[in-house]
Amino acid sequence: MNVLFIEDDRMNRRVVRDMLDVAGATMAEAESAEIGLEMIDRDTYHMILIDLRMPGMDGITAIRHIRARGDDKAELPIIVVTADSGVDLRERCMTAGADDVIVKPVAMDQLFEAIGRILAGDRGGAMIS
Amino acid sequence: MRVLRVLLVAAALLVAVVEAKGQGAAVTPWPPGFAHAIDAARAEMLRDPDQAMDQAERARDQAQAMAQGDRRLLALATADWLRGESMIRLGRGQDAYPIIARALTTARRLAPRSDLFGNLLLSRGGLDRDRGDIADALKAYQVAHRVFQYLDDTRGQARALVQIAGLYSDGKDLTSALRYLEQARTAYRGDDALRLAILNNRALTLVELTRFDDALAQLREARRLAEAMHSPGLQALIWRNIARARLEAGRIAEGQAALASAVRADPQAGEEDRRALDSIAAQAAFQRGDLAGATRLIDRSFAGVDPSGTPMTQRDAHQSAYRIYAAAGRTADALRHLQALKRIDDEATRLATSTSLALMGARFDFANQELRIARMKAADLQRNIAFEREQLRTERLILIGSVAGIVVVLALLGIWLVTLGRSRNRIRAAHGDLAITNDRLEKALAVKTEFLATTSHEIRTPLNGILGMTQVMLADRALAREQRERVEVMHGAGLTMRALVDDLLDVAKIEHGGLTLEKAPFDLVATIRDASRLWEDQAAAKGLGFALDLADCPHRVEGDSARIRQIVFNLLSNALKFTPSGRVDLTARRSGQGVEVQVRDTGIGIAADTLEDIFEAFRQADASTTRQFGGTGLGLAICRRLARAMGGDVTVESELGRGTRFTLTLPLTELAAVPQEEGERPHLLLVDRNPIRRAMLAKLSASQAAIVFATDVAEAVVRLGEGGITHVLIDDSAIDRDGVAAAIAAIRGAAPAHLPLHLLWPKTESLAGNDFTERDLIRVIAKPISGGEVMRMLFGTSSQTAPSPLVTQAA
Numbered sequence: 001m002n003v004l005f006i007e008d009d010r011m012n013r014r015v016v017r018d019m020l021d022v023a024g025a026t027m028a029e030a031e032s033a034e035i036g037l038e039m040i041d042r043d044t045y046h047m048i049l050i051d052l053r054m055p056g057m058d059g060i061t062a063i064r065h066i067r068a069r070g071d072d073k074a075e076l077p078i079i080v081v082t083a084d085s086g087v088d089l090r091e092r093c094m095t096a097g098a099d100d101v102i103v104k105p106v107a108m109d110q111l112f113e114a115i116g117r118i119l120a121g122d123r124g125g126a127m128i129s
Numbered sequence: 130m131r132v133l134r135v136l137l138v139a140a141a142l143l144v145a146v147v148e149a150k151g152q153g154a155a156v157t158p159w160p161p162g163f164a165h166a167i168d169a170a171r172a173e174m175l176r177d178p179d180q181a182m183d184q185a186e187r188a189r190d191q192a193q194a195m196a197q198g199d200r201r202l203l204a205l206a207t208a209d210w211l212r213g214e215s216m217i218r219l220g221r222g223q224d225a226y227p228i229i230a231r232a233l234t235t236a237r238r239l240a241p242r243s244d245l246f247g248n249l250l251l252s253r254g255g256l257d258r259d260r261g262d263i264a265d266a267l268k269a270y271q272v273a274h275r276v277f278q279y280l281d282d283t284r285g286q287a288r289a290l291v292q293i294a295g296l297y298s299d300g301k302d303l304t305s306a307l308r309y310l311e312q313a314r315t316a317y318r319g320d321d322a323l324r325l326a327i328l329n330n331r332a333l334t335l336v337e338l339t340r341f342d343d344a345l346a347q348l349r350e351a352r353r354l355a356e357a358m359h360s361p362g363l364q365a366l367i368w369r370n371i372a373r374a375r376l377e378a379g380r381i382a383e384g385q386a387a388l389a390s391a392v393r394a395d396p397q398a399g400e401e402d403r404r405a406l407d408s409i410a411a412q413a414a415f416q417r418g419d420l421a422g423a424t425r426l427i428d429r430s431f432a433g434v435d436p437s438g439t440p441m442t443q444r445d446a447h448q449s450a451y452r453i454y455a456a457a458g459r460t461a462d463a464l465r466h467l468q469a470l471k472r473i474d475d476e477a478t479r480l481a482t483s484t485s486l487a488l489m490g491a492r493f494d495f496a497n498q499e500l501r502i503a504r505m506k507a508a509d510l511q512r513n514i515a516f517e518r519e520q521l522r523t524e525r526l527i528l529i530g531s532v533a534g535i536v537v538v539l540a541l542l543g544i545w546l547v548t549l550g551r552s553r554n555r556i557r558a559a560h561g562d563l564a565i566t567n568d569r570l571e572k573a574l575a576v577k578t579e580f581l582a583t584t585s586h587e588i589r590t591p592l593n594g595i596l597g598m599t600q601v602m603l604a605d606r607a608l609a610r611e612q613r614e615r616v617e618v619m620h621g622a623g624l625t626m627r628a629l630v631d632d633l634l635d636v637a638k639i640e641h642g643g644l645t646l647e648k649a650p651f652d653l654v655a656t657i658r659d660a661s662r663l664w665e666d667q668a669a670a671k672g673l674g675f676a677l678d679l680a681d682c683p684h685r686v687e688g689d690s691a692r693i694r695q696i697v698f699n700l701l702s703n704a705l706k707f708t709p710s711g712r713v714d715l716t717a718r719r720s721g722q723g724v725e726v727q728v729r730d731t732g733i734g735i736a737a738d739t740l741e742d743i744f745e746a747f748r749q750a751d752a753s754t755t756r757q758f759g760g761t762g763l764g765l766a767i768c769r770r771l772a773r774a775m776g777g778d779v780t781v782e783s784e785l786g787r788g789t790r791f792t793l794t795l796p797l798t799e800l801a802a803v804p805q806e807e808g809e810r811p812h813l814l815l816v817d818r819n820p821i822r823r824a825m826l827a828k829l830s831a832s833q834a835a836i837v838f839a840t841d842v843a844e845a846v847v848r849l850g851e852g853g854i855t856h857v858l859i860d861d862s863a864i865d866r867d868g869v870a871a872a873i874a875a876i877r878g879a880a881p882a883h884l885p886l887h888l889l890w891p892k893t894e895s896l897a898g899n900d901f902t903e904r905d906l907i908r909v910i911a912k913p914i915s916g917g918e919v920m921r922m923l924f925g926t927s928s929q930t931a932p933s934p935l936v937t938q939a940a
Contacts, residue, residue, distance in 0.1 A: 001821070009590065015597030022604045023821045024862075053586075083589035085634050104593040105627055108600040109820065116824020126829065126916035128822065128889065 001025040002044070003115075006036035006062065007051040007081070012104070016049065016081065019108050025115075033057035037065055040073055047115065047124075052082040052093075060096045067097035077118040081106060099123060163191040163204060170211040178218035185211035199239050206232040206239075210249050217252065222259050227722060227796045229253050230776030234646050241645075247276040247285050254292055258299075265773070267296055287317035291327060298334065307334050325354045325363065333370065341378035348374060365395035365402060372409050373445070381416050388413060404430045408446035415453050423453045436469040444473045581637050588630050596623040632763040639770040646774060650800055651690035653724065654679050657717055660697040664713075667705055674712030681718035685800040692771050693795065696779070699764040700728040700791050707789070708732030723777070723796040730790075735783040743781065744769045768793070810835050811924070812853050816845040816876070817860035826858065829916040833924045839863070842872045849879035856923055860889045861912075869896070873907065887923060889914075 003020060005027055007013050017027045028045065030036035034057055036050070048066065052059035059080060067074055080093045083104040093101045099121075100114045118124045158164065166188035173181035185208055192204035209232035216225035229252050236246040254269035270292045277285030290313035297306035310331045317323060328351040335344035348371045355363040368391035375384035388410055395402065411426035427450045436447065447469045454463035599620035602608060608616070638644045661677055668675035697715075704713045711731025718725055735743060743765050769779045777795035811834040817823045818840050827836050834856060839845040841863050848854065857880060864872045876886060885906045890896060892911040910922055 011594045012590070012597075015594055015601075018601040019597060022601060023819055025821065083586045083593065085585055085589075104589045105596040105623070106593055108597075108604065112820035113824045116821045116826075117828045119821070120825040120828035120916060124825075126825075127913050128826070128916055128919055129891075129913035 001046045001119075002028065003047045003049060004028045004030060004036060004039060004043075004045040005049040005081075006030045006033055006054075006059070007049070008032060008054040009051070012051070012081075016106065016111070019106070019111060022108070023112055023115075033059065033062035037062060040066065040076070045076065047118070048076050048078045049081050050078060050098075052080060052084055060092065063093070063096045063098055075123055077121075077123045079111075079114055079118070159204065160191070160195070163188055163195075163208075166191055167207060167211065170215070174211070174214060174218065178215045182212065182215035182219065185209075185215055202235050203239055203245070206235040206249070207245055210245065210252065213252055217255065222256055225252075226256050226260075227776045229256060230774075231796065234648060234775065237645060238648055242276065242279050244277075244280060244282060244285060247273045247280070247282070247289075250276065251288060251292065258296065263296060263299070267293065270296070283317040284320055284323065287313040287323055287327065290316060291323075291330070294330065303334050303338055307331060307338075310334065321354050321358055325351050325358070325367075328354070329367065329370065332374065336374050336377055339377075341374055344374050345371065345378075361395035361397075362402070365391045365398055365406075368394055369402075369405060369409055372413070376409070376412055376416060379416075381413060384409075384413050385417075404434075405446070408449055411453060412445075412449040415449065415456070420453070420457055424457050424459075427453050436465050437472070439469055439473075444470065447473065581633060585630055585634055588626075592623060592627055592630070596620065596627065599623060632767060635767050636763055636770075639767070639774065644771075644774055646692060647689040648687060649690070650685055650687050652684050653686045653690075653693070653717070653797070654682050654684050656690050656694050657682065657697055657715070657726070660694045661701060661715065663698075664701040664705055668713060671705065671708075673705065673708060673710070674714075676712070676714050678714070678716040678718075683719055683724060683797070683799040685802055686724070686797040687800055688775065688795070688797050692775070696768045696771055696793055697726060697728075699768050700726075700779075700793065703764055704728050704730040704732065704789070704791070711788070719799070720794070723794065723798070726793040726795075728791045728793075729788065731788040734785040734787050734789055735781070736785050737783075740781060740783060744779070811855040812837060813856040813858060813923070814839060814845060814848055814854045815858055815860075816840075816842070816863045817858075818862040819860070822860065822862075825916065826919075829920055830923070833920065842875055845876055846879040849876070854880070854884070856887075857884060858887045858889065858919070858923060861891060861894075877906075887919075889919070 001024075003025055005013055005016050007016075007029070008031055010031075013027075013029045013031075017029070020027045028039065028043070030039050033050070033054055036048075037057075040048070050059045050062060057065075059082070063078055063080075066076060066078065078098045080098045080101045081104065082089070082101070085103060086092075089103075090101050099118050102111060102114060120126050159167065166184050170181045170184035170188060173184060189205065189208035189212065192201060192208050195201040195204055209228050213225040213229040213232065216222070216228070229249060233246075233249045233253055236243065236249050240246055250269045250273035254266045254273065257263070257266035257269060270289050274286055274289035274293070277283075277289060290309045294306040294309035294313065297303070297309060310327055314324070314327045314331070328347045332344040332347035332351065335341075335347065348367060352364065352367045352371065355367050368387050372384045372387035372391060375381075375387055388406065391406060392398075398406065407426050407430035411423045411430060414420075414426060415423035430446060431450060436450075439447065447466045451463055451466040451470055454460075454466060599616050602616045603613065603620060635644075657677065657679060665675055701713065701715065708730040709732065713728065713730045716727045716729075745766060765779070772779045772793055772795065775795055777793065780792050780794075781789060782792075783789040813830055813834040814837045815823060815826055815830075816839045817826065823838060827838075830836060837848050837854065839848050842865075845857075845859070845863070849857075857876070859876065873886070873888075880886065883906075885908055888907055888909050889912050890909050892913070896909065908922070910919060
């Protein structure tokens with residue numbers, strides 16, 4: 001499985017990459033939403049992980065861009081990974097089109113749970129390999 | 130107090146307006162029967178609360194009969210709001226509290242941007258204010274204001290602002306009260322009755338501040354409104370207030386004229402109004418030098434009234450009476466009114482100081498230097514006020530002791546009068562300082578909230594690095610034992626830090642009304658067991674006895690299971706922390722309106738004078754506790770606030786050195802039990818090393834079977850040994866390529882003989898050399914394959930009927 005993580009903080013990218021490695025998944029990295037959107041255009045991923053607060057385009061706007069695409073990639077599963085903790089955080093993300101929200105510090109089993117759950121659903125394709 | 134009286138009038142006016150205006154248009158109309166009952170309840174609310182109650186009950190019955198769903202819950206909440214309001218009017222605030230709290234939870238969840246939510250918050254604020262929870266009342270009004278702001282309902286905003294002003298008036302912070310009234314006036318101009326109430330309140334607050342000209346300007350406008358509304362009662366009220374203000378300003382002739390207008394405005398005034406008029410007229414006569422006339426009028430005003438039991442609204446009348454009787458030489462009467470005056474002033478001061486303190490206490494007590502300094506100043510001022518009051522009290526004792534000789538009394542009265550005036554001025558000055566301090570606290574609070582949100586974000590990011598890496602390291606099976614122990618220490622410390630940040634945010638959320646509560650059915654017994662599990666081990670490690678008594682605890686209830694779990698967890702954590710020897714016991718049982726959970730310990734106990742402090746944020750019984758036992762002191766504060774947010778409470782009883790008992794009460798509704806099918810459900814053993822695929826398979830089969838996990842062959846053998854497994858699915862990741870046959874043989878040996886084993890194996894990899902005999906009952910499923918197909922092969926049905934898009938992935 002190949003995941004794209006859009007996140008400006010290098011350390012956070014490293015942490016999630018090592019976690020995904022535990023579950024045998026590979027991860028591509030984008031350090032800004034703009035770069036991330038280009039990479040989605042160009043390459044194929046099974047899932048997108050994305051931070052909210054980034055310099056330049058923010059995560060919510062990026063999610064809206066992905067969902068507004070005219071092709072299959074508009075249906076890519078998206079999980080928000082953020083250190084925010086606002087009252088309406090979850091609602092905001094889900095309204096924009098995210099499938100799930102994980103709050104930092106990331107609990108590894110929670111991350112795997114979320115990914116597995118989404119893969120089993122309509123957007124994930126439910127393929128066992 | 131004038132201000133209080135006016136607020137009462139304002140409250141009545143406000144309600145009248147609510148009734149007049151009716152409900153904001155709902156998106157879809159309610160069923161006619163329900164709508165009719167609701168309208169009737171609203172119409173009767175002021176005239177006959179008993180009637181309103183009947184109608185609200187009827188509305189509730191109608192709502193009960195609606196189809197299950199959010200609309201029904203909202204209808205129930207609407208009916209409950211009116212039931213609660215009726216109870217409040219019938220003097221049954223205690224009964225109304227849990228009802229309003231429950232409706233509030235529903236409205237907050239389903240319609241946080243509705244006028245129902247705003248109205249409920251206003252009701253809740255009033256109840257909190259009556260309970261003396263000024264801080265909670267303030268919060269409720271502030272959130273209500275925000276809700277109405279969102280709805281663009283300027284009238285609602287003005288109503289919330291008037292209530293906030295009322296709180297500040299109680300706290301003697303007249304400047305702030307005036308500011309909020311001014312905001313209310315600016316916010317809303319559309320409704321004459323509400324505008325009149327605001328103008329009247331403002332005017333009388335201004336009189337208190339001796340700003341007579343400003344006050345009279347407000348009253349002039351109020352008078353024009355009252356005339357336009359053709360309400361004789363209101364016109365007379367405003368004229369009386371004009372008379373008071375003019376007399377207070379020393380403009381006797383004009384005061385007299387205003388009195389005449391009051392009589393003309395409402396010739397058929399009721400007894401209450403006539404008495405009020407007489408007392409003002411007496412004051413006018415007295416100021417004019419007509420002592421005989423003044424005495425006659427004041428006699429009439431108080432005829433048949435016992436001055437020792439009058440409400441606070443009579444303060445001005447008592448003051449006039451005292452002055453007049455003293456001047457007329459009727460010392461016994463003068464003294465009776467003096468005592469009434471004293472009683473009312475004492476009561477007012479008590480209310481003012483407790484409210485001021487509560488308004489300050491509402492501020493989240495963060496260890497922030499600016500806030501501490503402000504607090505210390507405030508405490509100092511409070512002491513000054515207490516000192517002045519004490520002085521007044523002593524003076525009164527001297528006074529009463531000297532009643533023996535009238536001559537002596539008269540002489541003392543003269544002296545006392547001078548001192549009284551001086552002391553009052555000093556108190557007034559101190560209150561002025563207090564208002565400034567309140568203001569500063571408010572600013573500090575805003576800065577601190579912002580600071581907290583940013584800090585939380587900034588702490589979570591590095592914490593993600595620490596906890597992320599410790600988790601990855603601990604997932605490595607090859608990690609040496611000693612290294613593992615060290616990483617576990619690091620991981621534990623990181624978890625503690627995360628819990629601290631979560632607690633801080635919880636307190637901030639609760640303090641600012643940002644807390645949202647879930648409402649869903651759950652198993653209370655299971656939740657309490659789950660919350661206790663960790664502490665069972667801890668108690669054993671500490672050598673403490675630990676027992677749960679859940680015999681009379683309901684199973685299925687409706688509420689927020691995560692928050693209830695958090696409260697029980699915190700109470701147990703607290704009990705274990707402060708119990709060096711003996712035992713900790715938890716009992717949960719049905720009680721009155723819901724459920725009661727008790728946590729008893731034989732620990733160090735809490736001294737009586739610090740018993741309530743433990744519920745304040747950042748407070749433990751004393752500072753040395755923090756050093757000895759650690760912790761932030763946030764846990765109990767969160768427990769109580771969460772419980773109250775759910776309409777319940779956490780209370781404490783304790784004896785120093787003997788132990789402590791915490792009682793959590795929650796108004797939970799018990800639901801009918803669902804028939805247990807667990808025994809008949811298939812049990813699927815999932816043997817898979819990959820956590821993501823494990824979660825995926827679990828999700829896919831959740832509707833078909835209960836799931837048992839194993840990550841390798843050894844664990845699978847143990848699980849099978851425990852029995853009950855009806856289906857087995859083994860992924861190739863759990864099987865070592867060097868010993869495929871041995872692995873399969875081990876699982877086959879542990880599983881019941883007739884049970885088929887399903888083996889997921891990559892298409893690209895051959896199983897040659899591992900030929901299974903038919904007796905092995907092995908069914909190989911080649912991957913990749915759709916999840917639905919796997920479910921069909923396992924259970925003979927599919928959880929997903931639609932063909933899935935083929936996305937290849939290497940999970």
